[in-house]
Amino acid sequence: MGEAALASHTKGKKHETAAAIASSAIPISEFMNADATNTQQRYCSFHNQETDNFRCCNNIYEVIKAEILWALKIMNSHYSFKSSEDTSRLFTAMFPDSQIAARFACGESKCAYVCTFGLAPYFKRLLLAEVSQQTAYVVLFDESLNHHLQSKQMDLHVRLWDGAEVKTKYVGSEFLGHSTAVDIVEKMSKVLSEMGVKNLIQLSMDGPHVNWKAFDLTQKEMQKQVDKSLLNIGSCGLHIVHNAFRDGCKSTNWDIEHTLSSLYWLFHNCPARHEDFVTATGCSTVMLKFCGHRWIENVSVSDRALKLWPYVTTYVEMVRKGDLPDPKVKSFEAVKNSSKDPLFIPKVMIFNSIAREIAPFLTLYQTDKPMLPFLGEDMFQLMKGLMGRFCKEKPLKEATSILKLLHIPLQGSSLHKDATKINLGFSAETCLNQLKSTKNISETGTGT
Structure with a gap:
């Protein structure tokens, strides 16, 4: 198309109409140009909202973390759940600039729920998973009366390897009304099934007959399920040793325990008698309570009695003379009768000497350490030493x-030694020699 043709076309009506429309329309470039101010505002608004959401979410997690740490502190320090009451207000006052403290809310009820239904199941799952991977583990159980619930509580622990150490960990507690061997095994089986019974090698327990029956039932179940037998190393010997010492003491008919116990009860919860004792003797040291179920632990009780006995005899003598009021109680009669026995002090010293010889053995084996390989030799040496006193x-x-x-x-x-060669302990022998030299007792050991 030449120049003349273009000029002729521009004069046409159709071209003029199209040109008018084109000149009045908004060009597409207007739609493509960015408005820097509006775009920045919209971006900043979106970014700030996203940041606020992230901060809010992160803050919630921090608050939950703080509440969990507090609940763990409550359990680890043996605080009561009541200790969590009003902690939110306390922490807000202590840390006024902390958003976490402002949102912290872990009162008595919430702390109890977090521990019971949150943390406890979580840690129990971790423990059961750990035990299930063990090649061998030991279960320990013991029953005692829960006075609050008025039912028997059976605590279950597991002993296992943790790296290069042997550790004992709490698994849980079961509650029983009747605690027959069948009941014990039934409750225990639920836990054993979760841990994997095939790797159980031993049950650790006290020695009542019901526990031995439970051991036999578990043994049969093990043989039936996995064709294995449990190791039998006996039951806990703690009370056996205490009771053996108790029976030995009672067989002498010295009645030491009655006097040691009476010394405590004579002045316990009786400020008038205690004041009379202090006034008469000038001694304000109190007596210690005799333990009737763990006799070896009465070493400190006998030590205190030996230390205070001269003051006790002074008090008894002043009561006899009428200088002090007569207590007229059974405990005083027991103490008064013992004060007439010139051999009472040597008897207590013998009691003390033998208890001191046994006590280190019990202390050594009241531990979570794996001491079984040494038990036989240590028990052999203990028994040989005790027998050497008279054999x-x-x-x-x-x-x-x-x-x-x-x-x-x-x-x-x-096989017995001559009476003069029996090892009574250094203190008792020294005391007897002094009594003989002062003619308070005869050579045969009787009062003069």
Whole structure:
């Protein structure tokens, strides 16, 4: 198309109409140009909203974390759940600039729920998973009366390897009304099934007959399920040792425990008698309570009695003379009768000496450490030392093993030492020699 044709076209009506429309229309470039101010505002608004949401979410997690840490502190320090009451107001006052403290809310009820239904199941799952991966583990159980619930509480612990250490961990508690062997095994089986019974190697327990019955039932169930037998190393020997010492003391008919117990009860919760005692003797030291179910632990009780006995006899003498009021109670009568016995002090010293010899053994084995490999030898040495007090040396030298030691016929008097050579302990022998030298007792050990 030439120049003349273009000029002719521009003069046409159709071209003029199209040109008018084009000149009045908004060009597309107007729609493509960015408005920097509006775009920045919209971006900042979106970014700020996203940041606020993130901060809010992160703040919630921090508050939850703080509440969990507080609940763990409550449990680890053995605080009551009541200790959490009003902690939100306390922490807000302590940390007024903290948003976490402002939103912290873990009162008595919430703390109890967090511990019972949140943390406890979580840690129990972790423990059960850990035990299920063990090649061997031991279960420990013990029943005691829960006075609050008025039911028997059976606590279950598990002993297992944790790296290079052996650790004992609490699994949980079961509550029973009747606690027959069948009941115990039924409750225990639920926990064992979660841990994997095939790797159980031993049950650790006290020695009541019901526990041994439970052991036998568990043993049969193990043989039935996984064709394995549990190790039998006996039951807890703690009370056995205490009770053996108790029976030995009572067989002497010295009645030491009655006097030691009476010394405590004579002045306990009786300020008038205690004031009379302090006034008469000048001694304000209190007596210690005699423990009737753990006799070896009465070493400190006998020590205190020996220390205060001169003051006690002074008090008794002043009551006899009428200088102090007569208590007229059974505990005073027991103390008064013992004060007349010139051999009472040596008897308590013998009691103290033997208890001191046994006490380190019990202290050593009241531990979570794996001490079983050393139990036999330590028990052998303990028994040999106690028997050496009254038994002749020859049979003890020949007893080179536990089995031989057990077969020594102790009832035969031919193996006993002469009465003058029996080892009573250094303090008792010294006291007896002093009594003999002052003619308070005869050579045969009777009062003059």
